[in-house]
Amino acid sequence: MLEIKNLHVSVEEDNKAILNGVDLTVNAGEVHAIMGPNGSGKSTLSYVLAGKDGYEVTDGSVTYMGKDLLEMAPDERAAEGVFLAFQYPIEIPGVATMQFLKVALNSQRLARGEGELSTPDFMRLVKSRAETLKVNQDMLKRPVNVGFSGGEKKRAEILQMAVLEPSLCILDETDSGLDIDALRVVAEGVNALRSPDRAMVVITHYQRLLDYIVPDHVHVLSKGRIVKSGGKELAQELEKDGYANYSDEAA
Amino acid sequence: MAIATQKTAAETAYLEGFDAGGDWLAAERQKGFDAFAVTGLPHRRMEDWKWTDLRQLIGKAYPPAKGGAVGDIDALAAKCPLKDIARGHLTFVNGEYDAGRSQLPASGDVEVTALSTASSALPIGETAADPIDGLNRAYVTDGAFIRIKAGSNADAPLELVFINSSRAEATFTTRNVIELEDGASATVFETHMGGHDAYVSNSVTEVRLGNGARLDRVKLQMEGAASYHLSNLKADLGAEAKLQDFTLTMGSATTRQQGFITFNGEHTDATVSGAFLLNRKQHNDTRLVVDHKVPNCVSRELFKCVMDDEARGIFQGKVIVRQDAQKTDGKQSSHALLLSPTAEFDAKPELEIYADDVVCGHGATSGDLDENLLFYLRARGIPEKKAKSMLISAFVAESFDDVDNEAVRDVLKDLADSWLAAR
Ligand SMILES: Nc1ncnc2c1ncn2[C@@H]1O[C@H](COP(=O)(O)OP(=O)(O)O)[C@@H](O)[C@H]1O
Ligand SMILES: [Mg+2]
Numbered sequence: 001m002l003e004i005k006n007l008h009v010s011v012e013e014d015n016k017a018i019l020n021g022v023d024l025t026v027n028a029g030e031v032h033a034i035m036g037p038n039g040s041g042k043s044t045l046s047y048v049l050a051g052k053d054g055y056e057v058t059d060g061s062v063t064y065m066g067k068d069l070l071e072m073a074p075d076e077r078a079a080e081g082v083f084l085a086f087q088y089p090i091e092i093p094g095v096a097t098m099q100f101l102k103v104a105l106n107s108q109r110l111a112r113g114e115g116e117l118s119t120p121d122f123m124r125l126v127k128s129r130a131e132t133l134k135v136n137q138d139m140l141k142r143p144v145n146v147g148f149s150g151g152e153k154k155r156a157e158i159l160q161m162a163v164l165e166p167s168l169c170i171l172d173e174t175d176s177g178l179d180i181d182a183l184r185v186v187a188e189g190v191n192a193l194r195s196p197d198r199a200m201v202v203i204t205h206y207q208r209l210l211d212y213i214v215p216d217h218v219h220v221l222s223k224g225r226i227v228k229s230g231g232k233e234l235a236q237e238l239e240k241d242g243y244a245n246y247s248d249e250a251a
Numbered sequence: 252m253a254i255a256t257q258k259t260a261a262e263t264a265y266l267e268g269f270d271a272g273g274d275w276l277a278a279e280r281q282k283g284f285d286a287f288a289v290t291g292l293p294h295r296r297m298e299d300w301k302w303t304d305l306r307q308l309i310g311k312a313y314p315p316a317k318g319g320a321v322g323d324i325d326a327l328a329a330k331c332p333l334k335d336i337a338r339g340h341l342t343f344v345n346g347e348y349d350a351g352r353s354q355l356p357a358s359g360d361v362e363v364t365a366l367s368t369a370s371s372a373l374p375i376g377e378t379a380a381d382p383i384d385g386l387n388r389a390y391v392t393d394g395a396f397i398r399i400k401a402g403s404n405a406d407a408p409l410e411l412v413f414i415n416s417s418r419a420e421a422t423f424t425t426r427n428v429i430e431l432e433d434g435a436s437a438t439v440f441e442t443h444m445g446g447h448d449a450y451v452s453n454s455v456t457e458v459r460l461g462n463g464a465r466l467d468r469v470k471l472q473m474e475g476a477a478s479y480h481l482s483n484l485k486a487d488l489g490a491e492a493k494l495q496d497f498t499l500t501m502g503s504a505t506t507r508q509q510g511f512i513t514f515n516g517e518h519t520d521a522t523v524s525g526a527f528l529l530n531r532k533q534h535n536d537t538r539l540v541v542d543h544k545v546p547n548c549v550s551r552e553l554f555k556c557v558m559d560d561e562a563r564g565i566f567q568g569k570v571i572v573r574q575d576a577q578k579t580d581g582k583q584s585s586h587a588l589l590l591s592p593t594a595e596f597d598a599k600p601e602l603e604i605y606a607d608d609v610v611c612g613h614g615a616t617s618g619d620l621d622e623n624l625l626f627y628l629r630a631r632g633i634p635e636k637k638a639k640s641m642l643i644s645a646f647v648a649e650s651f652d653d654v655d656n657e658a659v660r661d662v663l664k665d666l667a668d669s670w671l672a673a674r
Contacts, residue, residue: 050630053622078632090627094645100628103641108632143645160631 001199002026002049002069002168007060009041009048009224018044020224021060026168029196033210033235034203036221037243042203043087045221046172050084051077064168078104079111081167085157085174087203092144097156100144101126101163108164129162133189150177158189169193169200175209187212207239222246262291264312265422269389275372276391282378283388293382302565302597303507303536305382309479313451315390316421318347320414322446327414328352331442332471332666336658337410341365344414346392346423352412360403361437366426367393375426376457376485383481383509387424387455394426394454399435401461408438408656413454415474416446427456431464433489438467438656445475445502452478452503458486458494462516465493469659471666474502476531482508488548490516497654498525498537499663501670506535514541514548514576524553524653526663528670529562529594538567541583543576546606552583555650557643558594559674569601572609579609587617588646590639590674640671 002025009019018041026032036042048055049062051074062069069077092100106116117125130140135155145153154174161169171190175183190213194200202213210218210232218234219226220243227246228234258266269284271277295304324344334340341363342352348365355363366373373396378388395411415423429439443452452474460466474480480503486494500506512521527535541550556564566585587596598615620642628638644667651663 050626052626052630073635074626074629075632075634075638078630084630086627086630090623092624092627092642092645094648095628095641100631100641103637104628104631104633107634107637111632111634164631 001028001065003063005061007048007062008058009044009055010058012054012056017058018224019048022221022224022226024219024226026199026201028199030217031194031200031202031213031215033215033218034201034221035205035218035235035238037246038205040221041224042221043172046084046170046203049170050074050082075107076111078164078166079108083161083164083166083169085161085169085171087172087176089145089153089157091146093146095144097140097142097144098126101160104160105164126163129159132192133159133162134185135159151179151182154178155182155186158186162189162193165193167198169198170203171200172203173205175204175206183209184212207235210235220246259292259306259309260312261309262306264314265386265390268314275369276366276375279375280389280391283385283390286378286385287382287389290382290385299538299567303505303534305507308505309451311420311449313420313422315424316345316417316419317392317423318345320345320416321418322416324414324416327416327444327446328412331410331412331444332662333408333410333440333442333469333659336408336656336662337440338407339363339409340412341395341409342412342414343393343425345417345421346425348393356405356407356409358405360400361405362396362398362400363409364396365393366391366396369396373428375428379485379511381483381509383453383483383507384455386481387426387453387483390422390424390453391426392424396428397437397439398430399432399437401432402434404435405437408440410440410442413441413443413452414445415450415452415478416448417450418448420449422451422453424453426454428459429456429466429468430459431461431466433461434463435461436465441468441470443470443472443474443480443502445478447475447477449477450475450479451481453481455483455485458484460486460488460492460494462489463491464489467495467655468497469654470498472498472500472502472506472508476502476504478503480506480508484510486510486512486521488512488514488516488519488521490518492516492519494521494523495653495655496521496523497650499528499666500525500535500537501528501666504533508535508537510539512539512541512550514543514545514550517545517547520549522551522653524551524650526554526647526650526667527556527558527564528647528667529557529564530559530674531562532560533562535563536565536567540569541571541581543570543572543579543581546575546577546579548576548579550581553650553653554585555647556585556587556596557590557647558587558596559590561591561593563595565597566615567599568613569603570611570613572604572606572611574605576606577608579606579611581609581611583613585615586646588643589617589619590643640668643671644668
């Protein structure tokens with residue numbers, strides 16, 4: 001589904017290199033965890049996959065479902081099924097959550113040549129997804145993320161994901177800022193979306209989330225490169241030994 | 252205020268076109284003319300007019316005129332966005348009362364008269380040392396006089412409609428008075444529409460609120476694209492009164508609108524807010540002077556301004572707190588969103604405070620759309636154009652929250668959305 005080859009990325013502003021040759025292949029149905037110390041380039045990788053401006057791909061390629069992902073606009077990528085749950089979801093004052101979700105879903109459907117969802121069908125869909133994720137109606141009435149606590153913002157991201165039903169889910173530190181109960185709810189929501197034709201890339205700093213969302217593959221990102229890959233036991237190893245072997249300080 | 256040595260074509264046309272007339276307004280017109288004859292049109296060397304040099308901007312002669320409308324007035328009348336919410340209408344076409352397009356409320360507590368139909372003198376307001384007021388007084392042809400008797404309410408909205416459409420260059424001048432006696436309340440809409448040929452529209456509204464009175468006023472400025480819109484709001488507020496004023500400016504090539512709000516009685520609240528939606532080379536210079544003469548009053552001003560293409564928005568807001576006006580709470584803010592690199596916004600906030608126990612502040616921001624917000628929407632599949640529209644609409648709509656009437660807020664949102672859809 002996703003094939004990243006020798007990806008080099010630098011910041012447009014100051015030419016600072018952040019990703020230095022990332023290789024990663026993700027097949028449908030798989031869950032990959034990317035772990036790594038702060039500043040190793042995890043969020044940058046997720047932004048480049050989602051299509052954020054400000055980064056320059058200096059080498060390498062990203063193929064998604066057989067297409068050149070890097071050629072597509074962010075909204076095209078979303079319509080093709082790429083979803084990024086942001087590490088820091090931002091507040092959008094004045095844009096109502098329900099309106100936002102409806103425009104997002106119907107824009108994607110239109111782009112895919114599907115018909116728009118009627119308002120009652122849309123309401124039913126959001127309501128059922130919100131119940132599963134314990135997102136209350138009051139949150140849905142507010143502008144997007146405005147006045148949400150850190151945990152509520154993360155849950156709202158997963159709600160968006162559940163409503164939009166993407167093919168490739170990239171979760172950037174969705175676990176940070178969640179207490180154990182919220183973590184469990186979010187993990188259940190994510191697990192409910194696991195399916196043979198959907199893939200997930202779960203970015204996390206801690207092994208804890210992976211107790212709930214069990215990955216097929218674990219990768220360690222350090223200084224902009226994947227330096228080690230393995231099964232779920234690699235996460236436990238990291239939990240025990242920390243990132244000392246991979247961080248700048250150790251080098 | 253130097254006497255202009257050489258008269259411009261526009262000034263000459265005004266001076267030569269003067270006719271005091273023989274009605275009850277003759278003496279007022281003469282006062283206005285005398286003031287105008289001294290000052291002429293305002294120009295950039297006058298501090299408050301540095302961004303809007305009318306002597307230069309009004310290049311041609313626009314002689315004072317009345318009536319003689321051309322074009323499809325019915326179509327313009329049908330386009331008035333608030334017409335279905337209003338319960339009474341008073342329509343003026345090219346500065347002339349149009350009885351056929353007016354339906355007045357039938358209530359003895361609500362007095363509504365067109366100035367031209369009044370048989371005796373009505374109080375149209377003291378002269379002010381202001382060029383727009385002088386011109387307006389000199390050439391006023393008609394307008395609405397509304398008086399709500401003490402304790403009664405006219406909350407069913409009354410709409411004043413001004414439609415200007417002329418092939419010949421001309422100036423149309425109207426003057427309105429809204430007088431709410433003690434404890435009275437009213438909702439008044441002002442809708443300014445116009446045809447596409449150039450004209451000057453000069454419209455002044457005098458508001459007098461008695462003690463405990465409340466006025467909700469909503470003005471839509473949708474004048475023709477080639478026109479000049481000059482207008483004043485002058486509001487004198489009694490004690491424990493409330494003024495909620497909102498102006499949406501979308502029309503005209505050049506707009507200068509001014510608000511003079513004076514607190515004369517304690518425990519009064521005034522909110523004066525608005526939005527600009529400007530494109531092409533539209534120019535809107537809005538100036539407000541809020542004068543706290545007495546203690547314990549609250550003033551709020553919020554303007555959300557969107558400028559596209561080469562449009563230019565200006566917000567000049569002055570809050571004066573007199574020595575006696577302790578416990579004044581005055582806040583003013585203007586926020587601009589620039590949608591093109593050639594759009595421009597200038598803000599000149601001024602606080603003039605002579606009392607020591609007050610809470611006053613102002614804030615002005617200007618910038619383009621937040622890239623991070625835009626990316627968030629696009630990452631969810633919303634195409635760029637739609638994502639921008641949603642953010643711009645959300646930006647402007649913040650000012651609509653100052654309008655209490657939900658149906659009016661919906662109309663304002665629709666107007667903003669159709670403006671955005673046409674981008
Ligand atoms: N827009 C940017 N401008 C400059 N430096 C950046 C930018 N984005 C990320 N970086 C730098 O790139 C490195 C990787 O950041 P990031 O991808 O956020 O790491 P992680 O998510 O793994 O903590 C950090 O050193 C960070 O400071
Ligand atoms: Mg990060």
